[in-house]
Amino acid sequence: MYVSDLALTDFRSYAELLLSFEPGITALVGPNGQGKTNLVESLGYLSTFSSHRVSADAALVRAGAPRAIIQTKVVRENRSALLELELVSGKANRARFNRAPLPRARDLAGRLRTVLFAPEDLSLIKADPDGRRRFLDELLVLLSPKLASVRADYERVVRQRNALLKSAGTQRRSGTSLDLRTLDVWDDKAAAAGAQLIAARVQLVNALRPHLAHAYEQVSAGQSEARMFYRASVARAMAGQDGPGGARTSGFEDTDVEALTQADVVEARLLEAMAHLRGKEIERGVSLVGPHRDDLELFLDELPAKGYASHGESWSLALGLRLASYELLKADDDWHESSEPVLILDDVFAELDVRRRDRLARLIAPAEQVLITAAVAEDVPEVLEGARVDVMGSVATRVR
Template identity: 50%
Template sequence: MYVAHLSLHDFRSYPALEVDLEPGVTSFVGRNGHGKTNIVEAIDYLSRLSSHRVAGDLPLVRKGATQAVVRAAVVRDDRRAVLEVEINPGKSNRARVNRGQLPRARELIGLVRTVVFAPDDLALVKGDPTERRHFADDLLVLHQGARYAGTRSDYDRVLKQRTSLLKTARVRGSSAEAALSTLEVWDERLARLGAEIMAARSTLVDDLNPLLGKAYEAVARGATRDDATLAYKPSFEVDGDLPLEEAMLAEIQRRRPDELDRGISLVGPHRDDIVCSLGELPVKGYASHGESWSFALAMRLASYELLRSTGDDPVLILDDVFAELDTGRRAQLAELVAGAEQVLVTAAVSEDIPEGLRGRRFDVADGVVSAVE
């Protein structure tokens, strides 16, 4: 699968943009702030309806506009389909396939899949648990499709409602009594959805580990495939004798006094972590800068291999990543991804792009995208 054409309307810095793409490697070269990353960000957004750069949709809409449109022609097995998303900050987004509107925008998720390498990937191993939870959830959305996205959305809604009830219950009076009387219903919903998310993340980590070891061996000098590992760490001790839903519900009931005292939900996948380790030590706090970068790259490569094992090759996006790598790691990464069906590269200068990824090139300057013959 590859993206054959991209159309943007009021997306980021572009009032309008039309770009023809091809299989193989395509690079977008230009100084920072001139719009090259906006192009690949749009394709990534079409894949999972979220950006790898910002948390919300508002920054994606050009200043002065009320909505943005991303449209792409995608080719799979010589069949062409047009995917489109209309981004409406503060309102519901709309999605279409071949001009037919989908009942829900999230049904677009996974019809084209992407894996993004970006400078911020270092936060995967050095950042707080939120980064690793997002990594797992984003990958699961592409791996399992709209179903997981729906479960995650439902969990967030239940978590928000339950936390609101906990805050209300801290205040004495009839409203507090009413909140306490309905809390058990939300406990059960939180445990049911939370158990689904935790089980999916745990399985994902198991699936990624052998792929991660192989990838780390390839990108880190002198490493073996047994060096790099991931471990899923729930927010509570899981009793193996109980189904996960029951174990989570029991922990919620045990922590009820603490939750009422603090007015927050203390149990569930929103507080879990994924521990990244090299040998016996965690990467965070112990690994060197080079080892951390290699581990983060290996996580992305493992994601790519997992997705391609269950479907079409994802579109690989290398967003300003080569400037962060030395010459040896640039060449290693280029060799590992060169066989992908479509690779999209952004770089400030063409010299940053290794020889193995010198394909078709566009120059980007002041929002103008020009093909280089």
């Protein structure tokens, strides 16, 4: 798979853009602030419906414009497809596939597969669990687009359930009698959707684990072993540890990881945990158990990466996560021989030392399509020489 054409209208700094690509290496070169990242961000957004830079879509629409449009032509097995996404400020996004409108924008999910690595990915190692959960969910949607609706349904259910919990807490504090039958209904909905998401995440972590170990070894020259575990809040809740602390595997032992991959088993555990925590949830007005409270734990040897990994180790581990994602997508049987995603490196090489830079360059050089952004051409390793596009003042000009 590769992107052959990209057109932007009122996306970020671009009023209008038309740009063609070829398979292989393409470097987007230009000083900081000229629009390089905006270009690759548009492809990443079309792939995952999420920006690696901001959480709100409104920032993606050019100032003063009512909407932004991303259009790209994707080539797979010598057949091309046109993908279009319209981002409308304050309204639902609209999507087209080969010029035919789709019922929902998320129906475009999975048509373009990208793996994007950027400096912001250090937060996967150093920051709070939210980014790690998003990493897993975005990769899940690329592997199984139907999970986009499961994820959206769960988020909607949790918002509604939290509203009911807050209302119940207000009633309890005022001495009003509580009717919790409606909350029971939302418990069922949250457990059903949450169990699907947890089971899919655990299966994903199990599949990623060997790829992460191999990728980290390649980037870091085997300085230590990268390990990953899924930490389920339902396990901590059943052990009486509903806060951020507690044992990683309480309720589910390492030897019984298979239980977390079975949605029906997880659903029953979630319902049990919700009943166990109902008093605390009403008191706090929030849902205390479910995939929105889970974490992806990352280790180097026996030490947690967060708080212990050096800056260089954190970079290597973040790179390892993205390279592991790339290898997993590439090996996806459902896409057969053309499953290779587009690999995007946004301003990465300038942040790496010479050893890690060379190792990364040699790892990605054989990829079907690699898009690289760099402030200066010298930041792009020689082994990755290929097509070059100069970007200046949100104007992209192909120079070779």
